[in-house]
Amino acid sequence: MSFQVYNSLTRKKQPFEPIDAGQVRMYNCGPTVYGRAHIGNLRSFLFADTLRRWLEHEGLEVKQVMNITDVGHITADADQGEDKLDAQARKEGRDPWKISEQHTEEFLADLAALDFLEASIYPRATAHIEEMLEMIDGLLEKGHAYRAGDNVYFDVSSFAEYGKLSGNKVEDLAAGARIDVLEEKRAPADFALWKSDPAHLMKWESHFGPHGFPGWHIECSAMARTHLGDRIDIHTGGEDNIFPHHECEIAQSEAFTGEPFANYWMHAKFLQVDGGKMSKSLGNVYTLSDVESRGFRPRDLRFTLLRGHYRQPLNFTWAIMADSARALAKLDDLVTRLKRIADGQEGAAEATAGEDLVRAAKQAFRAAMNDDLNTPPAIAQLFGLRDHAVQECLGSAAAALALEFLAGVQGALGILDMQEESLDQETQDIFNERIRARENKEWARSDKLRDELLERGIVVEDTGGRTVWRKR
RNA sequence: GGCGGCGUAGCCAAGUGGCUAAGGCAACGGAUUGCAAAUCCGUCAUUCACCGGUUCGAGUCCGGUCGCCGCCUCCA
Numbered sequence: 104m105s106f107q108v109y110n111s112l113t114r115k116k117q118p119f120e121p122i123d124a125g126q127v128r129m130y131n132c133g134p135t136v137y138g139r140a141h142i143g144n145l146r147s148f149l150f151a152d153t154l155r156r157w158l159e160h161e162g163l164e165v166k167q168v169m170n171i172t173d174v175g176h177i178t179a180d181a182d183q184g185e186d187k188l189d190a191q192a193r194k195e196g197r198d199p200w201k202i203s204e205q206h207t208e209e210f211l212a213d214l215a216a217l218d219f220l221e222a223s224i225y226p227r228a229t230a231h232i233e234e235m236l237e238m239i240d241g242l243l244e245k246g247h248a249y250r251a252g253d254n255v256y257f258d259v260s261s262f263a264e265y266g267k268l269s270g271n272k273v274e275d276l277a278a279g280a281r282i283d284v285l286e287e288k289r290a291p292a293d294f295a296l297w298k299s300d301p302a303h304l305m306k307w308e309s310h311f312g313p314h315g316f317p318g319w320h321i322e323c324s325a326m327a328r329t330h331l332g333d334r335i336d337i338h339t340g341g342e343d344n345i346f347p348h349h350e351c352e353i354a355q356s357e358a359f360t361g362e363p364f365a366n367y368w369m370h371a372k373f374l375q376v377d378g379g380k381m382s383k384s385l386g387n388v389y390t391l392s393d394v395e396s397r398g399f400r401p402r403d404l405r406f407t408l409l410r411g412h413y414r415q416p417l418n419f420t421w422a423i424m425a426d427s428a429r430a431l432a433k434l435d436d437l438v439t440r441l442k443r444i445a446d447g448q449e450g451a452a453e454a455t456a457g458e459d460l461v462r463a464a465k466q467a468f469r470a471a472m473n474d475d476l477n478t479p480p481a482i483a484q485l486f487g488l489r490d491h492a493v494q495e496c497l498g499s500a501a502a503a504l505a506l507e508f509l510a511g512v513q514g515a516l517g518i519l520d521m522q523e524e525s526l527d528q529e530t531q532d533i534f535n536e537r538i539r540a541r542e543n544k545e546w547a548r549s550d551k552l553r554d555e556l557l558e559r560g561i562v563v564e565d566t567g568g569r570t571v572w573r574k575r
Numbered sequence: 576g577g578c579g580g581c582g583u584a585g586c587c588a589a590g591u592g593g594c595u596a597a598g599g600c601a602a603c604g605g606a607u608u609g610c611a612a613a614u615c616c617g618u619c620a621u622u623c624a625c626c627g628g629u630u631c632g633a634g635u636c637c638g639g640u641c642g643c644c645g646c647c648u649c650c651a
Contacts, residue, residue, distance in 0.1 A: 114579095132651075140651085147651035187649065270578060271647065294648070319648085341651025342580085351648090372580075373645060380644070410599075411588065416581060416644060423587055426600040433599085436614085471589090479589050483598035493615075546609055553611080564613050573613090 106161055106473045108337075109414060111345060111368040112268055116475055119158075119367065121336045127158050127165045128331040130365070132323060132340035132348070133225065135172040136206035137187040139390045140213055142404065142419060143374040143381055147341040149405065150371040150413040150476075152219045153516070154339065157472055160515045168330045169222040171210070172322060173203035173229050174305050189304050199304050203229075213391045216401045218517040224330055228322040232307050235317050235325040238359050239296045247358040251287035253299030253312035259292040262354045268368060269346035294351050296321050320351035327364075328356065338365035342372050371413045377420055389419075397421060403428045406518045409478045435520050435573070437489040438509065444502035450495055457497035458504055464488045465508045472515060485512065524574065530559050537563065538570050 105118040121127050131151040134140055140148075148169070155167050174188060192199035211225070239255055242248040247261045259265050259273060266272055273292050295318035297311055306314045327335055333356075340349060349368060356364040373380070376387040394404050407427040411417035444450035451457060464484045471481035488505060491497055497505065513519045526534060537552035553563050561572050 134651080135649090144651045150651090190649095269646075272577085292648085339651095342645060343650055345579090346646055347648050348650095371651065373651070375644065378643075407587090414580090415588085418587070420586080423600085426587065429601095430599050432613095477589075479587095479599090480597065483589075486598055541609090544609075550610070562612070565608075565611085566614060571613090 107475055108367055109475045111370050122334060125163060127163050128335040129165055129167050129337040130327045130331060130335055131169040132344055133169040133171050134210055135187055136203045137191040140210050141388045141390050146374045146408050147371040149408050151339045153476055156515050167222040169225050170326045171207050171225050171227050173227050192304055217405050226326045226330055231325050231329060234329050235321045236309055238325055241359050248296055255297040256288055256293045257296050260290060262358050265354050268353055269350045271346055320348055324352050324356045333360040333362055335365045337367045339369045342370045345370055372416050375416050375418045378418055399424050406431055409516060412477055434485055437492060438521060440492045441502045441505050444497055445499050447499050451498040454498040454500040457491055457501040460491045461501050461505045534572060
C-alpha cells in the first residue's frame with residue numbers, strides 16, 4: 104500500500120517516492136506577512152501540515168520548510184504593481200519591518216493554536232537577499248536573464264519548458280495580459296528578478312544599484328535551495344500559486360541549476376464561504392480570531408477544514424462549524440468509551456472480541472489517507488469504530504488496540520482529544536458530594552451542585568446508572 | 576477571449592464503469608431519565624444540475640446546456 108499523491112505537474116495521481124529513501128524534502132509556500140492569515144490561508148497551510156504528518160506517520164523523515172515572505176511582492180510591471188508590505192506600511196504610517204514582524208508572530212501563534220506541527224524552519228525572505236542575488240547573477244551568466252538599467256528580468260524565451268506546470272502558453276499569456284507591458288522588457292511574459300526604485304521602503308544596495316529589492320518569485324527559489332538543496336521532493340501552495348508564482352520558480356530554479364526543481368507539486372483548492380468566494384467586500388474574510396469570538400475552538404476549525412478533501416472546493420459556513428463541534432463531541436465520546444472498555448468497565452466479555460473490526464478500521468483509514476490524503480472517508484472510519492464501541496462489540500484488548508490506532512490518527516490529523524483529564528481536588532469533592540445528594544434523592548441540593556460544577560466548566564451527566572463528567 | 580476545477584439528500588461530504596450510492600450534522604418516531612444534559616434504537620437519495628450519446632451495465636466515460644469557483648502578472 105503506497106502513498107499516492109496528485110501531482111499538479113503531471114496532472115495525475117502517482118506513487119510518492121522520495122529522492123533519498125526514507126527522507127522527504129518539502130517546501131511549503133508560506134504567507135506574505137502584511138496582515139492576519141484568514142481561514143482560506145489556513146486551509147492551505149493545514150493541507151501542508153497534514154501532508155507532513157502523514158509522511159511521518161508512514162515512517163518517513165521530513166524536512167519541512169515554510170517560508171515567511173516579509174518583503175513585498177511587487178508585480179513585474181512597475182508602478183501598477185503593488186508591494187503589499189510597502190503599501191500596508193504607507194497606509195499605517197509604520198515601518199514595514201515592524202509590520203512584518205508583528206504579522207509573523209501572529210501567524211506562528213495561529214499555527215500553534217491550530218496544533219500545527221512546527222516546521223523544521225521558517226526562513227524569512229529578507230534574510231536571504233544574498234542567496235537571491237547569487238541566483239540572479241548565475242541566471243545572468245547563463246543567459247537566462249538580462250539587465251535593463253537597474254532592473255533584472257528573467258528571459259522566458261530562454262527556458263523552453265516555461266508553462267509546463269500551469270499549461271499556459273507564452274503566446275496566449277501575452278495576448279491576455281491585463282497590464283501594459285513595460286518598454287524595457289524584451290517580451291511580455293518576462294518577469295522581474297530584481298527591481299530598483301528609490302521610493303521603495305524596503306530596499307537593498309547591490310551591484311545592480313543602491314535601491315534594489317527582489318522580484319516576487321526569486322525568494323522562494325532561493326530559500327528552497329538554501330535550506331533543501333537544488334532538488335526537492337515536494338513543493339506545496341494554494342491553487343492560485345500555480346501561475347505565475349510556481350511556474351516562475353520552476354523557470355528560475357531549473358535554469359539556474361540545470362536540474363529538475365521539485366518532483367511533486369501539490370496545490371490546495373480555495374476555500375469558499377457561503378457557497379461563493381471570500382472577499383473583503385462581502386465581509387466574509389474570517390480569521391482565527393473571528394472563529395474564536397463566535398465561540399468555536401481552533402480544533403473545530405481544524406476539523407471543519409479536514410472534512411473536505413484538500414483538492415475539492417470546500418464550503419465554509421458558521422452552520423458547518425457548529426456541525427463540526429457536535430461531531431467532535433462524538434469522537435471525544437469514542438475516546439472516553441474506549442478507555443472504559445479497555446479498563447474492563449464495560450464492553451464485550453471476551454477481551455479480544457472485535458479486534459478484527461479495529462484492524463479493519465485501521466486499514467481503511469490508512470488506505471484513505473494513502474489515497475492522496477482523502478481525509479473525509481478516513482474520518483468516517485472513526486465513526487464506524489464508534490458504532491462498534493457503542494454496540495458493545497469490543498473487548499478490553501480490542502479497545503486497547505483501538506486506542507493505539509487513535510493515537511496514530513491523532514498524529515496524522517490532530518483533531519482528537521486524547522488527554523487524560525482529571526478534576527482538581529475541590530471540584531472532585533463537589534462532584535462526589537453531588538453523587539451522595541442524588542443517592543439521598545436531595546434533588547434541590549443535587550441541582551445546585553450541578554450548577555456549581557457547570558460554573559467550573561464541568562458538565563455532569565447521570566447516565567446508565569452512573570454519573571460521569573466532561574469538560575465544557 | 577484562453578486554460579482548469581466543481582455541481583451527489585435540508586446542510587457538509589465520499590464515491591472516478593458493476594453487489595442494496597460511505598460518513599457527519601440537522602429532522603422525525605421511539606427508549607432511557609427526579610429534572611436536565613447526554614446517550615441508545617429506528618426512519619431519512621429507485622437517485623447523483625439538466626439534455627443527449629457510448630456500453631450488457633454510468634453518479635462515474637463522451638458531447639451539449641445551465642450554475643458556481645479558480646488562473647491568465649495582488650491573492651493560500
